Amino acid sequence: MSRQRSMETILASEFVSIGELVRLTESRYSTLKFYTEEGMLSFEQAEENLTRKFNRQTTVARILLIKELKSNGLSIPQIKETLEMDK
Amino acid sequence: MTELTLTQQFTMIALNAQRSLEMTNAKIVALRCMAVAVILEVYLDSGFTQDKNKLVLKKDVLNHSHSIRYRETILQPLGHTIGDLSGWLKQASLLSKRKLIEFEHAISDSLKEMSLLEEIPHILGCDLYFHSAGVEIKGYRSHIQEYTMITEHIRAEILEDGTVTDETICMLWLLRESGCMHDFFSRNELEQVSARMYRLHQDNPLGKALYGIRIHRGIELAIKQFLRMKKVAVKTPVGSGLNFLFPILERSQSVFIDTEAMFSNSTKRLHDVRMRLESMDHAVKVLGDGTIPIIKIDNTVYEAIPYATYGRVPIHGVRLLPIHPS
Numbered sequence: 533m534s535r536q537r538s539m540e541t542i543l544a545s546e547f548v549s550i551g552e553l554v555r556l557t558e559s560r561y562s563t564l565k566f567y568t569e570e571g572m573l574s575f576e577q578a579e580e581n582l583t584r585k586f587n588r589q590t591t592v593a594r595i596l597l598i599k600e601l602k603s604n605g606l607s608i609p610q611i612k613e614t615l616e617m618d619k
Numbered sequence: 620m621t622e623l624t625l626t627q628q629f630t631m632i633a634l635n636a637q638r639s640l641e642m643t644n645a646k647i648v649a650l651r652c653m654a655v656a657v658i659l660e661v662y663l664d665s666g667f668t669q670d671k672n673k674l675v676l677k678k679d680v681l682n683h684s685h686s687i688r689y690r691e692t693i694l695q696p697l698g699h700t701i702g703d704l705s706g707w708l709k710q711a712s713l714l715s716k717r718k719l720i721e722f723e724h725a726i727s728d729s730l731k732e733m734s735l736l737e738e739i740p741h742i743l744g745c746d747l748y749f750h751s752a753g754v755e756i757k758g759y760r761s762h763i764q765e766y767t768m769i770t771e772h773i774r775a776e777i778l779e780d781g782t783v784t785d786e787t788i789c790m791l792w793l794l795r796e797s798g799c800m801h802d803f804f805s806r807n808e809l810e811q812v813s814a815r816m817y818r819l820h821q822d823n824p825l826g827k828a829l830y831g832i833r834i835h836r837g838i839e840l841a842i843k844q845f846l847r848m849k850k851v852a853v854k855t856p857v858g859s860g861l862n863f864l865f866p867i868l869e870r871s872q873s874v875f876i877d878t879e880a881m882f883s884n885s886t887k888r889l890h891d892v893r894m895r896l897e898s899m900d901h902a903v904k905v906l907g908d909g910t911i912p913i914i915k916i917d918n919t920v921y922e923a924i925p926y927a928t929y930g931r932v933p934i935h936g937v938r939l940l941p942i943h944p945s
Contacts, residue, residue, distance in 0.1 A: 535663070536786040538622055549782075551775035555768055561775035583781025 547585040557595045570608065572598065572615055621733060621765065625660040625786055626689065628769050629653060629793050630726050631735060635761040635918050639738050642716065650719040651712045652797040653726060655834055657693040658711045659789045662704065673702055689725040692718065705832045712834040727759070735762040740899040742916060747877045747936065763902060766918045770803050777812055788825050791816060796835045805944035875926060877936035885910050892923055892937055913942070
């Protein structure tokens with residue numbers, strides 16, 4: 533049995549899944565998947581076919597930054613550039 | 620995000636955009652699956668004990684069910700012992716309409732208390748004929764943000780590699796039994812979901828116990844599916860749907876909104892449609908403009924297709940057709 537984690541537990545965890553990121557950042561799955569595939573969000577994956585794990589604090593901060601840059605009118609390539617400089 | 624029970628989460632999906640005052644065919648299907656969700660919720664919370672091959676409801680669950688009223692409305696009429704999981708789920712799905720209505724009120728009240736569900740004028744009330752006749756139809760609207768979070772979380776878990784939680788396993792089964800899969804997954808995604816569900820059926824204990832069980836009633840679901848199928852049966856240059864030919868079959872899927880001016884341009888048309896919808900308390904978001912704008916009304920995305928009806932005088936306007944992931 534693998535139960536869904538409560539928000540309290542998620543907020544206390546170092547790593548979260550993409551589904552939990554959806555809940556934390558109120559973003560769409562397809563959006564987060566796109567960011568991940570574009571290399572804008574880094575993750576750890578022990579083996580292929582296992583859950584991708586994201587560092588909660590840094591990833592949430594990054595998604596919020598992307599949202600802010602998007603609302604300022606930046607395109608995805610521009611956002612990627614900004615994120616590169618931010619590293 | 621609010622912590623919701625399995626039943627509350629599924630109710631947010633199942634009751635959204637359903638008519639609140641009438642018992643439609645689609646609502647009966649939804650209510651039966653919501654009733655079954657209560658059994659699954661208790662099952663996940665270890666509310667049953669195994670006695671040989673029967674599941675026995677723990678006495679304390681039944682005694683304390685009055686604290687969660689929606690649970691009480693389902694558990695009280697069912698008693699303690701019915702059979703295995705399949706037996707419990709089937710019995711819950713066979714409850715009388717009177718019991719289902721009682722349950723609907725209990726569960727919708729629990730969500731209304733948290734401001735996650737509200738009753739607003741149904742979108743059908745914006746249709747030319749209903750609007751001009753002053754017919755008031757009420758419908759449910761789930762909290763837009765919360766609804767998106769629930770559905771996107773399910774999508775993320777099943778479409779991603781890795782562990783699938785018990786709640787998502789149950790939600791997928793409930794979506795399958797209520798015939799709602801196409802609302803959330805595109806055709807390509809459905810293939811992935813189907814393969815994943817097959818693997819869960821083979822490897823996961825809960826998937827093994829659940830995915831072989833069928834509770835849907837063929838006739839009810841067939842009517843629901845037919846009303847959906849007729850929408851894609853005809854494709855025209857300006858949209859798709861048998862609704863263009865037989866709008867009377869299911870008006871809720873095919874709303875015609877008249878515009879003020881004849882042959883008005885797309886911007887003006889969109890403005891008129893928006894005004895009508897917003898005057899009826901609907902949340903409108905334009906996702907794409909042009910000749911056929913894409914608009915999100917509450918939790919559903921529609922195409923607003925220019926259209927005209929012909930009686931003594933032609934009336935110009937737009938027909939709203941819901942879009943599902945393709």
